[in-house]
Amino acid sequence: MTGRYCSLAQQSAPAFTPGLTAERLGALIAGRAMWVNGTVLHYYFFDGAEDGSVIPVPGTGQSRRVSWVGAEEQRDVVRACFREWQDLGTGISFVEVGDRSEAELRIGFQVGDGSWSAVGKDCLQAGQQERTMNFGWDLTAPGERGTALHEIGHALGMLHEHQSPYAGIHWDDEAVYADLAGPPNFWSRETTFFNILRKLDPAEVNGSVWDPQSIMEYPFSGGLILEPEQFRAGLNPPGTLSPADKEFALRWYPPADLPRLPALEPFRSVPLRLAPGEQADFVIDPPETREYTVGTFGANDCVLVLFEERDDEPRYVAGRDDGGQPHNATMKARLVKGRRYYVRVRLYSAWGPGETAVMCW
Template identity: 30%
Template sequence: MDTPFCCTARHWPDLNAAHENAILINPDNAGHRATGRIQKRAVGKVNKFWKPGSTLKISFWDAWGPIPEDLRQAIFEAGCKWLPYVNLKFERVANRRDGDIKIAVVNSNDNFSMFGTDARMAADASMVLGIKPTDPKFQYAVIHEFGHALGAEHEHQHPDANIPWDEEEVYAYYAKKNVSRADVDEQVLSKLDRAGLLNTPYDRKSIMHYPVPQALTKGDWTVGTNLKISRKDRRFMRLAYPA
């Protein structure tokens, strides 16, 4: 069975502070609740995009443990796979506290990213990678987490996904990985509220989509591991970060 990749897109708990931060970084976020072309984008929060044309500083949070240079560069290069589709630049910086996106590597199965501009509010790491560089899904996992850091939600939680989950099988599977039912609900099963989202039609090929093994669904329904940025992923980023 294909092993589903599991991560957490973390939103800053103080919604008002997060929104004020987003507007400070990108004043256009104040108007992203409007209808119109914004409604045509892929799933993503409307008010936490970085300012188009800006350079995001990428640092490595080595306070939690050493990160070899070759691993730092591999992570950075994987994140840069988004750059052809966004009006942004990435710059590696040496001081871990100077990063807009601050990346830690941990010896566990934890993978998460703060969502969009929320990353700048983190006092320590805003992105954590537990996946090992020897894992065949390493580059996919890094691209996926950078997608969250740029403002893309989980595609399997798209309001139109309609995945026929076998919920008890899903809970049992993640329980073996010490993931609580509440976290499974939040990161896997719950659909995103259409209000306040940017969305295009649901995309089974999105790199922001979890793999969906047959064993976790009812009927004939699967999604493999989408290892590449899809056409609709590219469309989303170009609309979120126009030239």
């Protein structure tokens, strides 16, 4: 019998403009869920009596509320796992908040609903009353701390390692379907296919080789994997961050150096000499209070995000993603003299001749 597994929600494949080159399409797939580096992700634990799912009571015609509130010892495990990811020294940081309206990550502990998380920026599509992450079993039980590390990996944009096309796994499909249909998961064939058997696009995966030690790898009991031969008796990752996990996080989110950011001054264009996946960061100290426009120029696909510094922390103001579109990313925002703002531009790809640039005016 297999263990309890994370179950990602099935979503429609992202729609891209027809006719994109393979290079542009691959870059968009690889980076669509990733945050711009330097983002502070705020997390919130549901804690009210009204927080929960309303589910029907079989045979009664009535319903009841199932709580999303977790015990303090459960929250402490999740807090410790956020610290472990942050202690890698990435440019992403995590801050707990007591107001759900300030949180990008909203965490519940509904028992029986499985453990799962939105992947990267997908959490921004959820309403403020909705969870973006859930833990469906006791995280303090032996061996279960890895569940929290795993779900935070999803929140950073990582996907399941066993679904990598580089894994070379040959499954006994019917054995997998039968195993996941039983306890403790009780998955449908559709859920099992989406989370186990489906192969990811090469551009989506965490690296160019399979890492069976990854925190994003499931354990599997014997008889489910036919090849590679050494895993026929089972696959048992340690449930900790592997060297490749750490390398992935630091590659996408390298340490940020805010004090040395170049200035983005009104009406002065700054060239963007970036490779796919790279990011440029700028600071704006507005010379006057008014509405400004910030935008990119040239043949590029990018994500453009504006933050305001509050209490020594960059807080999200506005963002635009022009990936796969024929136009560039622009946004308007009222900037106040005496306050500091940060502009972050992450490039998917530059696909045409000529220089790309960013400017505020």
